[in-house]
Amino acid sequence: MEKLTLVHDYIFPTFVLPNALNPQFGIINYVLSQYNDKFQYSTFLENDISGFQKLFNNSFGHNQNTISGLILEADVYRDKIKYQYRDLYTATAEGIKFIYPIKPNPALLNFIGVNNPSNNGNKVAGDFFWKFISQKALTEIENKRGIILIDYSMEPFISRKYHTLLHECLENSGIDSEFIYIMVNSFNAKQLYETWFPIGQRRYKIINTPFCLEHSSYYYFQSMDRNENKVVTFDKFLSTRDQLRDNHFLMKIKAPKEHRLKTLIWLIDEGLINLGDWSFGGQQNFSQTYQYEVTTENLNLTNKIGVEEVLDKGPHNLKSENNLPLSVINAWTDEDCIPHLTSYFDICFESFFYNESEAISLTEKVFKPIINFQPFIYVATRGSLQVLRDLGFKTFEPFIDESYDQELDNDKRLRMCYEQIKRLCLMTKQEIHEWYWKMQDILTHNHQHLLSIHKNKMITETAIEELYEKLR
Numbered sequence: 001m002e003k004l005t006l007v008h009d010y011i012f013p014t015f016v017l018p019n020a021l022n023p024q025f026g027i028i029n030y031v032l033s034q035y036n037d038k039f040q041y042s043t044f045l046e047n048d049i050s051g052f053q054k055l056f057n058n059s060f061g062h063n064q065n066t067i068s069g070l071i072l073e074a075d076v077y078r079d080k081i082k083y084q085y086r087d088l089y090t091a092t093a094e095g096i097k098f099i100y101p102i103k104p105n106p107a108l109l110n111f112i113g114v115n116n117p118s119n120n121g122n123k124v125a126g127d128f129f130w131k132f133i134s135q136k137a138l139t140e141i142e143n144k145r146g147i148i149l150i151d152y153s154m155e156p157f158i159s160r161k162y163h164t165l166l167h168e169c170l171e172n173s174g175i176d177s178e179f180i181y182i183m184v185n186s187f188n189a190k191q192l193y194e195t196w197f198p199i200g201q202r203r204y205k206i207i208n209t210p211f212c213l214e215h216s217s218y219y220y221f222q223s224m225d226r227n228e229n230k231v232v233t234f235d236k237f238l239s240t241r242d243q244l245r246d247n248h249f250l251m252k253i254k255a256p257k258e259h260r261l262k263t264l265i266w267l268i269d270e271g272l273i274n275l276g277d278w279s280f281g282g283q284q285n286f287s288q289t290y291q292y293e294v295t296t297e298n299l300n301l302t303n304k305i306g307v308e309e310v311l312d313k314g315p316h317n318l319k320s321e322n323n324l325p326l327s328v329i330n331a332w333t334d335e336d337c338i339p340h341l342t343s344y345f346d347i348c349f350e351s352f353f354y355n356e357s358e359a360i361s362l363t364e365k366v367f368k369p370i371i372n373f374q375p376f377i378y379v380a381t382r383g384s385l386q387v388l389r390d391l392g393f394k395t396f397e398p399f400i401d402e403s404y405d406q407e408l409d410n411d412k413r414l415r416m417c418y419e420q421i422k423r424l425c426l427m428t429k430q431e432i433h434e435w436y437w438k439m440q441d442i443l444t445h446n447h448q449h450l451l452s453i454h455k456n457k458m459i460t461e462t463a464i465e466e467l468y469e470k471l472r
Contacts, residue, residue: 004083004467006070007098007146009134011087019137020102020129070101071153071183071211072464076218076454080461088137097471098146100137102129106155108162112169130173141179147470148180150204153211156185156351156361160196167203180204181467185211186361187387207463213391214460216367217453224451232337232372234444240341241437244429249276249421250343250374252318252365256282259353259379259414261295266418268307269299272425276347277339279321282314340372344436347421350380354410360387370450373443375400375436379417382408392449394442399435400424 010017072081083099091098104111113128130138133148140146152158158166170180182204184190190206223230251267253260264280267273286292287308301307320338340346346369352359360381366388369376375396378385385395385405395402404416424432 002082002468004072004081004464004471005091005096005098006072006083006085006101007088007091007137008085008101009088009137011085016085018103019100020104020132022132070103071151071209071460074211074215075222076215076458077460080458081464088134088140092136092140092145098140099149099467099471100133100141100146101149101151103151104129108152108155108158109165112162112165114165128169128173130170130175138174142174142176144176144179146179147467148175149467150180150182153183153185153209156189156212156363157359158182158184158189158193163193163196167197167201170203177203178205179470181207183207183209183463184361185209185363186359188358188360192359207466209460209463210362211460212361212363212367214454214458216364216371217450217455220367220371221451221454229336232340234447236337236341237373237443237447244433245342245344247275247277247343248425248427248429248432249278249345249347250318250339250369251276251278251347251349253279253349254281256280256286256291257349257351257353258295260349261291262299262414263347263349263379263418263421265296265299265301265307265311267421267425268310269301269303270422271303272422273310275425277319277343278316279318280311280314280316282311282316284312284314286311286314288312337372340369340374343374344432345369345424346374346376348376348378348380350378350384352381353379353414358382360384362387367450370446373447375439375443377417377420378405379414382406382413393446396439396442399439 008016008019071077072083086096086098088098088100111129113131137146141148180203184206186208187210188208190208193202193206220231224233251264253264256264261282264273264278267276283289292311296304296307318339319342320336348366348369350365351361351363358381360383362384366376366378366380366384370393377400378388383405385402389395400420401416404413404420407413407416424435427435
C-alpha cells in the first residue's frame with residue numbers, strides 16, 4: 001500500500017508547527033528551533049504555555065492543540081500504516097494529494113472557538129480552528145486535492161451538543177463535508193453521529209478508531225517480551241492455583257466520578273471495603289466537598305460517619321503502591337502485577353457511565369484485568385460487555401449475572417453491578433477461590449486473544465483505508 005502524505009503549513013528545523021495553530025505564535029518556536037538541536041514532537045508554546053497565559057489571559061491561542069503526537073505515529077501502527085511528512089508547498093507543487101492533520105486539545109470547546117462558555121451559554125465566538133489553516137491548504141482542499149483529518153483519538157466521546165457547536169464553527173468555512181474527517185477512540189461514534197444528524201446536516205465524517213484496544217494489545221505484548229513483571233504471565237497465573245489470595249476484589253479509582261464514588265461509598269457503608277485492594281484519588285476531607293454532598297443526597301447510608309472517616313483520609317493507594325504518588329502511576333499498567341495476583345476479581349470502572357449518548361469506548365481500564373487473568377464487573381455504558389463479546393472476548397456468565405449490561409436505567413444498572421460485587425464479597429475465601437478457578441479457560445482465552453489483536457488486521461487499519469481511497 002502506498003504512503004499517506006501528511007502535510008504541514010510550517011516546518012522548522014527541529015519540529016513542525018502544529019496545523020491550525022495561530023501562526024503568530026510560531027515566531028517564538030521558529031527562533032527557538034535555530035538554537036536548539038533537540039528533536040521534539042511538541043512546540044515550545046505547548047510545553048510551557050503558563051507564562052504566556054499570564055500575559056494574554058485565556059485568549060492566548062485558545063490552547064487549541066495538544067502536545068501529543070498523531071495517532072498514526074503510535075508504535076502499534078508502525079508496520080501497518082505507511083505515511084510520510086511533507087511541507088504543504090512542496091507536496092502540492094509535485095501534485096501529491098495529501099492529508100492535513102490536526103490534533104486538537106482534549107478540551108474541544110477551545111478548538112471550536114467557544115470563549116468563556118460559562119458566561120455565554122456555549123456559543124461559538126469566533127476563533128475557529130479553521131481560521132488558522134493556511135489559505136493555500138484550504139484552496140487545495142476545496143479543489144479536492146486534500147483532506148482535513150482531525151485526530152481526536154485521545155478521547156472516547158463527542159457529545160451531540162459539541163457536534164452541534166462544531167457544525168456552527170464550520171458553517172462559513174467553505175470546507176466540503178466530504179473532505180473533513182474526525183477520528184474518535186470509540187466503537188460507535190460514527191453510528192451515533194449519523195443517527196443524530198441526517199445526511200443533509202452532517203459537516204464531516206467520523207472514523208471509529210479504538211486506539212486503546214489496539215495499543216493495549218501491542219503494549220502488553222512488548223512488556224511481556226521484555227520481562228518487565230508488569231503483566232501476569234500464564235505460568236504466574238497457574239502458580240497461584242493452590243494459594244488463597246489476600247483480597248476478594250481489586251478496585252482502582254483515580255478520578256472520583258459519580259458511578260465510582262457511589263460504589264466506593266456503598267462498599268464502605270456495608271463494611272465490605274476491607275475485603276479489597278483499592279485506590280481513591282479524592283482529596284483529604286473529601287466529605288466536605290460539594291461532590292460528596294450531591295452524590296450521597298439520596299443514598300440513605302446506614303454508617304455515614306464511618307463512610308466519611310474513610311473518605312477523609314484520602315487519597316488512598318493500592319497496597320503495592322503505598323509509597324507512590326497517584327500522579328506517577330502509569331495509565332496502562334500498574335507498577336507491577338502484584339495487585340492482580342492477590343485479588344480474585346476486578347471492579348472495572350469505565351470513563352463513562354451516566355452518558356446521554358451511549359457512546360461505547362473500551363479504554364485501558366478493562367484491558368488490565370483481561371491481560372492479568374481476572375474476571376470483572378464492568379461498570380460502564382450499556383452494551384459494553386456485548387462489544388467485548390463481538391470482538392471475540394468471552395465474558396463471565398453464569399459465574400456473574402451480566403444482565404446489568406443491557407439495563408437502560410443508569411441508576412438501576414449501577415445498583416445491579418453493585419449487587420454482583422456484594423454477592424462475591426459475601427463468599428468465603430475458599431468459595432471465591434473455587435469460583436475463580438472454574439473460569440480458567442475463559443481467563444486464558446481473553447489473555448491470549450488480547451495479545452493477538454495487534455498481530456492481525458486492526459479496526460483502525462480498515463478505517464484508514466477509506467482515506468487511501470479518497471486520495472486516489
